[in-house]
Amino acid sequence: MNVEELVRDALRETAEAQSPAGPGLADRVLAVRRRRRGRRIAAAAAATVAVVALAVAVPQLESAKDDVRPAGLLDGSGTSAHPDQSPPRELIAAGEVALAAYYTTELQERIGEHAVDLRTYWLLDPESGRYEKDTRWSFVAVSPGLRTAAVLERTLPAKRIGLLDLATGEVERWIPVRHGVGGLAYSYDGTKLLATTYDEHPDLREGTYNAKTGGIGWHEPVGRTARTGFTVLDPTQGTEDPWRGLPSDRNANFRSDLQFSRDGRLVYSKIVGSRDGMQKFYDLTGAAVAAPAEERHLRSDVGARLSPDGTLAALGLTKEVPDKSYSSIRDPRTGEEITRVRGAELIAWADDRRLIAWERSAGKEAYEPRLALVTLGSDTVQWLSGPRTQGDSVEWDWEPVFARR
Incomplete structure (x- = not known):
């Protein structure tokens, strides 16, 4: 462990108890639980005493604790x-936001007249500042703070949600769910995770024979949705609230992921062909409600x-x-x-x-x-x-x- 790492660790351990709640709270709580991989402990005792004294004298530096990201x-x-x-x-960022990941989609044909659009993700490596391909996941949602990503494995709907440490590339926790999940979203403050549930693969595509080309044209199923409902999870505790079912909606896309309202008290989804904003709101019990005034x-x-x-x-x-x-x-x-x-x-x-x-x-x-x-x-x-x-x-x-x- 070099001097810089020693300073960072001492600052983190001394100031951690003083950290106030705020954006990225869930990530900070999870960070406490993480183990450092491959650490070698080698430091002089005098340097340790000096570092701890510095940490006590300058607690405001704790905001940089445990940070391995590029300056x-x-x-x-x-x-x-x-x-x-x-x-x-390489890293793209401006102001309060950064490009945490990007993905591409590719049609994978199945037997018969059905196929699925599969995503491939490139995730930001916070140590190198570069985007690295990661083929393990079918869906990725990155939390505020860019320390943790909620991930779903390749087969959808998924029966568990992974919390991926972006610094190590390892899943720190698996959260089992009672209903198959196809989409994920964090609340604005990162303290809640929203999982949209489906009874079929949400990126299913149906094939239509094209007589002119002699081939198959693929399209999203119309007039129905595979969405069944949603559940809200606490990512720091790994707990799941009761599942809330939603009625079938012909005006929803086949993949119709839900998102949190700004304050996290409601969820909303896109409505196909709507003239009044293309969004429909529900409270956390699954009841349809009016849109909040500011949204x-x-x-x-x-x-x-x-x-x-x-x-x-x-x-x-x-x-x-x-x-x-x-x-x-x-x-x-x-x-x-x-x-x-x-x-x-x-x-x-x-x-x-x-x-x-x-x-x-x-x-x-x-x-x-x-x-x-x-x-x-x-x-x-x-x-x-x-x-x-x-x-x-x-x-x-x-x-x-x-x-x-």
Whole structure:
């Protein structure tokens, strides 16, 4: 163990009891339980005494405890951009969020007229700052703090949920569930985990014979959903609340994962073809309820939703001009437009004035979106990734997974 590691450990152990609750609480609790792999204990006694004294004198440094991430990943302000990379190989981050993972999908044919779309994930290695391929998982949700990911194994619906330590790549805990799970989502503060349950593989595809080509065209089943309900779990304790069944809904997609409302008191799902925001809310008993006042004008197909301070709502595309797209920013309670911002698809808020968006590449006739950092009141963009295009490899068509850091 070198001096830097010794300092970090002493600070962590001394200050841990003083740590207040806040964003990433679940990750911090789990971190206490983790064992360090491959540690070699070698340190001078005098150095130990000095380090402990420093830790007592400077407890505010505890926020960096147990941190093996590249400098700037957790500071909540730095920007890491790689506009020459698509898919990204190295860390992409801005403000309060980072690209925690991304995935590609590939159709896997089954016997008969059915197939499934299987995902392959690349997860951020917090030590190297690079994205590493991990084929073990069919679904990944990353918690605030980017220390833990909730994962499902390849066969869906899954009968257990894994809590993966992103630093070691090992599952620290398996949580068995009573109903098969196909989708996962953390609450905004990371203290709750939402599991959407299914009675069939949620990414099932049906085949239709094409007489012109002589082949099979694959599509999502329409007019029905495989979703059966949901359950809420405490990731720090590994406990599961009672399962809540939901009635079959012809207006829900076949995969219809639920998400938490901002305060974690409700859950919502996307409604196909709806004109009133494409979202339907339920309380934690499974009863349908009205949308909360600050979320009733949001759309479930716009990932950014509310700004961190809750005063602004990200809505959909409103205007396109050559080489540029603009999306609407509205008052979340009244729905009144406040301004427009660059971006064809608003994915996540970096802070209260900046967002991460898919935006079209300049000078391209075809729509080739790139991850971009956009700012309210400015027409300029900072490119974060290279263009996402459908090339010879399926890896070119990738989907980002952002998490608060």
